[in-house]
Structures are given as structure tokens and as C-alpha cells.
Amino acid sequence: MASTAEHPVHLQHHFVSSDQQFDASKMGMWLFLITEILLFSGMFVTYTVYRVWYPEVFDGMAVLLDWRLGGLNTLVLLASSFTVALGIHYAQVDNKKGLVTNLILTFLFACVFLVVKYFEYSAKIEHGIVLGDGFAPHGVSHGVDYATYDVMFAQQFFSIYYVMTGIHGFHVLVGMGLFAWITIRAMKGHFTSAYYTPVELCGLYWHLVDIIWIFLFPLLYLI
């Protein structure tokens, strides 16, 4: 195995074979993903601790988050996960057009997600629901009197909401950067069924971002 006859361009010198390189990259990615999971775990722990302490407050505050927008974003992210999975499928069968189309779709779904998030945030901020010291709900809209929500530990709920969705949103942004990059590479024909590691790795990352949201949505918006 020490000397392979053909030496593909993507093979780095310290690997023996493409397989070894692919396996290594993939395992590295999975390890990276669990660091992401543990990063978010801190927020999930904070959420649980405060929810156990102040269940009524958390129940009450969820009402202020619009489950329609949250649900829409859930569907959008799920769809984007699907297009990524499709993209990888097309990469594996050497269908460049299918790959590029799906990568672009993924990118667009990510945009939609952030736009929706933007509207959600600004509606909150408008009513004094901000991260940190300035927290002071006020004003009335859609028949909801925000001032009545200015109760003890309401701030904790929204701090958790902002930090969780904020870090998640940041990951979406990073994901968009990644997809822009691999879309361009895919257009240039860098990927084939023999080598599509970057697509695979970005895909794994993106699915994880999706999974985090799968948990955030019910915890924050629904229950």
C-alpha cells in the first residue's frame, strides 16, 4: 500500500491513500460537531435550570414568540438539510448540475431563515425586549400588552432566547459563507464522485445547525 500507482491531485503527501484522507477528514468533522454540540449544551443546561426554577414564567413568555414564524423557519431549515443531502447524492453520481442547483437552493433557504429571524428580532426589540440591561417590555401590538410581561425572570427567558438563537444564527451565517465557497468550487467542477470531501463536510456542519434548531424551536416557541 505504500506506493500507489496513481497519485490524485487532492491527496496530501502525508496520507497513504484517498480513503485514509477521506476517513480522517470525516472523523475530524464529527469531532468538531460534538464540540459544537457541547458548546450549545451550555445553553440547553441554562435553559433547563431556569425552566425548572420558574416554569410559569417560561410558559408565559413563550406566548410572545410567534410559533408561525418559528415553524416556518423550522420547515425552511429542514428543507435546506434535504437539499444538502440531495446535493451530496448528486456529487456521488457525478451530476454537477444537480449538485450546483442544490447548493444554491441551500444557500437561499439559509437567507430566508435569516430574513425571518431579522423580522422576529426587530419586532421584539421594538417593544423593549432586548438583550441585557435595557430590558423593559412596553407597547401594545396584536392585542398583546407587552408591559404585562415585565415580570421577574422574564429577562432570563429572553436572555436565553437571544443568546441561543443568536449563536445559532451566527452558525447559519458561517454556513452561508461555506456554501457560497463550495458552490463556486462546484461550478468550477472541482468535485467528482472520487473527491467531494468539502461538500460532505459542509453538509455535516449544516445538518448539525439544523438539528440544533429542531430542539430550539419547541423549547422556546412551543412549550
Add this chain to the structure above:
Amino acid sequence: MSHAEHHITPIKTLVQVIVALFALTILTVATSRLDLGAFDVLVALAIALTKGALVVSVFMALKYDNKVNAVVFGIGALFVIVFLAFTLFDTAFRGDLSNTTEGTIMEQKAAEEALQQREPDPAALQFNRSNE
């Protein structure tokens, strides 16, 4: 460990999964509208876990992947649970020492005061430390 062929997930499977995911999303919204009391949280979590499992096993293809990656993922999940559980051992049971309630603290105080009443005047005891 080399496997020349990478697993290719058929489009049909992918479609089935996304349909299931959409359905579960609708289900979780629907159940949350009902008032299930304490089960609300459990149902929502169960659905979220199912969705997560679908994404991990099919979209991320962990089901077909090298075992080691599944172990990595499992360990990550395990330690999230450890973090959560051991923190809750504290936060959910704060103040579980029976001698730290307000009543017992007052009792303790009273007992201490009573003891102090009985304590002789230090000056009267006159420990002689001048020869140090």
C-alpha cells in the same frame, strides 16, 4: 479500514425522510396547541429527538458510516446528558439540607443565645497569657 465505495443514499429515502420531518414538525405544533399538562414537554422532546435521529442517521448518513463516527457522536451526546444531569442534581435540589430552613436557623440562633447566656464572663476566667 478502507471501503472503496461510499454509501449513496437513494433519492427515494431522502424524500421519505423529509416528508416525515415535515409531518413531525406539524405534529409538534399541533400537540403544543392541545393542553397536555406536564406531558407537553415530554411529547415535544420526544418528537424533537425523533427528528434529530432521522437527520443524523439518514441525512448525515451515520447509519451507513464508519462505526467510529457513531461512537464519537454518542459520546458527545452522553456528555451533554452528564452536564445536564449533574447540574440539575444541584439546581433542582437547592437547599435540601433540612437544617437550612428559616425555622431551623432561628432555632439554632436561639439555642446559641441560650448557650451564650450561660457562658461566664471572659474577664472572670483570667487566663494568664502574659508569660508568652
Add this chain to the structure above:
Amino acid sequence: MSQVNYLNHDKSIKSWLFTLDHKRIGIMYLVAVSLSFLAGGILALLVRTELLGPGETIMSADTYNQSFTLHAVLMIFAFIIPAIPAVMGNFVLPIQLGAKDVAFPRINLASFYIYLAGAAIALTALVVGRVDGGWTFYTPYSTSVDDGILFITAGVFVMGFSSILTGLNFIVTIHKMRAPGLTWNRLPLFIWSIYATSIVQVLATPVIGITMVLLFLERLLGIGIFDPALGGDPVLFQHFFWFYSHPAVYIMILPAFGIISDLMGTFSRQQVSGYKFVALSSVAIAFLGFLVWGHHMFVSGQSALSSIIFSLITYLIGIPTGVKVINWVQTMYKGSVWLQTPMLYALMFLFTFSIGGFTGIMLGVLAVDVHLHDTYFVVAHFHYVMMGGNVIAALGGLHYWWPKMTGKMFNETLGRIAAALVFIGFNVTFFPQFILGTRGMPRRYYDYLPEFTNLHVLSSVGSYILGVGLFLILGYLLHSLFRGKKAGSNPWGALTLEWTHTTTPPDPHNFHETPIVTRGPYDYHLAPELFGGDGAAGDGHEEEAEVTVPRGQATS
């Protein structure tokens, strides 16, 4: 002309700064980490000097608070966490595996620059404000002091990334890049312990990341998660902090265990006793290490239930740790122990680490800890494990691999003198602190009662002796670079691949041909014929090896 090696094949500055070679990255880490150690050490000497007498001696109370805080932050995040993995792990691990490099060389280089950036950000705190509150950043104090904390937290966050990337890289390398024949049962114990360390790095470090983010936001915006004035819970901060920081103490000690295992095997010319137990106990410690963090919080007001659980599991940690210590001692039994400088450090480690470990168990006892918490006893405990454990082992490893890294031998006589100074200085510095602690001297205090003066002076004097020892080491190591005797390819007669299958200093690509491993790392009973340089042993650099077979006869 000397043979081509990783040091001389390209001498330009650029070839260093952009190198992807794990060996060069290891050396760059060595320089950076040593500078942190130097800075942290000078601060420690200043702190000890201030404590020569009660009241003000050389600095104000505020300067004192800043000094010990900065000492700890530098020592822990910028020195001791990266020290063994990033320096010796980087340099040695791929070679011991028979690989040409780590799995992700570019990420490896990135981790180095991320580390530098993190350290720089943390140090900015000194320019814009003060550093205060100790390395533990307990809220609400840390969120109410000035802005320095923002930079410290950001710096720690960034350095955490570097640590994660190093760990991730090593895990993949160990899984995927082992030479043919190098089964898990044949891995040098150093690799096993780096493996366990890396798992901890990958699993625990993200949590300090999110903790720092929350602390940062708490200080900047007041988000009310940790700050009790806003309805937050400061004890929750302690959970977050220790979820990382207790496992982090195993990031510090596990690699040290690995070095000691290798030294014990090599310098006793004997199979390390209980190889499998020693290997797996590293993994067990890594796992159990995640379940004990609450032993730092016995008096924090956490629930009694959690205190009891944490205390119980803390005792359990003693088991795998004891397994190791016993096996190291056993390894020397009937071996031909060769007391070269590296082995002196290994012996020193047995003594100092054991004291540190035992006092740790004492602190894990609930009732005892109520008395000893936040006293000098704790300070002495953790210096016995961190300095007496990690640093002593790191010094042992540095001396052991120094010839491999530089191609030069250090002066053995000076090495022994310095080792003696370090040993004496260390114990004189920290043993009195146990006594101070049991008598009630609180940690982190600027002032103290006059009756503590003698022990404090003793401790300070010890720290000067320790300082002299460490500077002596720096001196003769640097000297050896220019004047040192040329090292043979295997001066210690070790059996791991970095000694048997590559030149000294190693070739830029480590090996010309991937080695094929046919025996375990300490199989000295198989060694004689393998030393002869037959086909299986590889590429013909063994000429010098024979000279170095120890004075004691090889054991059978």
C-alpha cells in the same frame, strides 16, 4: 556536511512561520509556552516576595491581586494546558505513530496562531484595565470589576479553540495514521495518555467557550444569567466553569502520566508493568474526571445531594490513579534502573504527585473541605499536582526528547544539580503551605497574621531556590544548542519509533519509508536482535544505537 534534517533543510524565517511540519510547530509552541512560563514564573516570584512579611512588602494590595490573577491565568491557559500536548505531543506523537505528520497539518499551524492571538487578547487586559478576581472568574465579583475581564474572557475563549483543534487533530491522527503493525496494544503509553487528554480537550473545552461568552455578555450587557443582582445564579457559573476546569486538570496531568510511563519503561529497561491497565486507566480518568467537578463547590451552597454524589465519585478517581502509581513503581522492580536526568524527574514525580493526589482525596472529603476550602492547603494541593505533577513530568520529557529535538546532548552533571535544586526548591516552597492552610491561612490574601510569618518566609525562600534551578535548566539547555555534544540517534536506548526509526534530529518527513512495527514499545526482551539493525528495524540509522545500550545489562 551533516545530514538533512527538519531544522536545517530550510533556514529562512518564512519557512518557520508558515511551516506545516508538526516538528517545527512543536518547537514554536515550545518557545511560546516557555515565554508564558517565564512571565508567569516572574509574577510568582513577585507574589512570593510580597508575602515575605505581613502588610506591604514590595507592592500595593491592588498590584498583588493583579499579579496572582495574571500569574494563574498565564500559567493555566497559556502554559500548562498547551505545554505537554502542543509541544511534545506535536513533536513526538506523529513519529511514535510512524506517520509523516498529523492528520491536519494546516489546522495544526492554525491552532498555534490562534493560541498566540488568544494570549495577546488576554494580555490586552493589562493595557486597558486591570485583571482581578483570580483565574476562576467567580461571579458576581468578576462582572463588577473593570473591563479587563472582557479581554481575559475573550482571550480564554480564543485559546480554547486552539486547544480543541490540537485535541481533535491528535484523536484523528491516532485513529487513522498508525503505521502498519502498530496496534492499539503496541502504542507507547505516551500516545495513550495524549489520546485520553485529547478526548477531554474536545469534550470539555467548548463548555468553557460558552461560559466565557455568557460571562462576557453578563459583564457587557447584564443578561442576568449569572449576576444575582439581576436575578441570575452565581453558583450556576461555578458549575459551568468547573465542568471545564476540573476536566482541564486532567488535560494537565494525563499527558504527564504518559511521559512518566515512557520514562519508567525506558529507563528501567523493562516492559511497563500492567501495560493495559495503565493505558486504560488514562481513559477511565478522562471519563471519571467529568463527573467530579462539584468538589470545588462544596461550600458554594450547592445542594447536599450533589455534594455527596460529587464527593463519592471524587474518591473513585483515586482508583485508576493508584493503578498507575503502583504500576510505575512495579516497573522499576528488578529492572536495571538507569538514573539519568529524565529518570530523576520521573522519580521526583512519583513523590510529589503522590502527595498532591493524596491531599486531593483529603479535599474530596466533605467535612474536611469545609475547613480547608480556600486556604493555602488547596494552593499547596494543586501546586503539588500541577507543578509537582505536570511541570516536573514536562521537564523530564523535555530532557528526554531534547536530544531528538535539537540533536544535542545537555550537560548531565548540571542536569542533575538542577534537578536537585528543583526538587528541594519545590518542596520547600509548597510543603509549608499545607501547614499554613491547616492553620487557617486563607488563599489569595495580601496580608496575614504575624504568626504565619515563618512559614511564609520559608515558602518564599523555597521559591527562590526553585527559580535558580529553573534558570539553570534554561541556561544549560540553551548552552547545549551551541556547545552541546552531538547526540546519537538513540542516546537513551529507547524502543519507540522516534528513537529507533528516524535520525536525530529527525528527517523533514520523519521516515523515508513507513516503518512496520513488529513489537511493543517496551519489549526490551526482544530488543537485542532488533538493535542489531536487521531488516525489520528499518532504515539503517542504528549504528550509534549500540553504543548507548545502558550500563546495566539488558534484562531478560
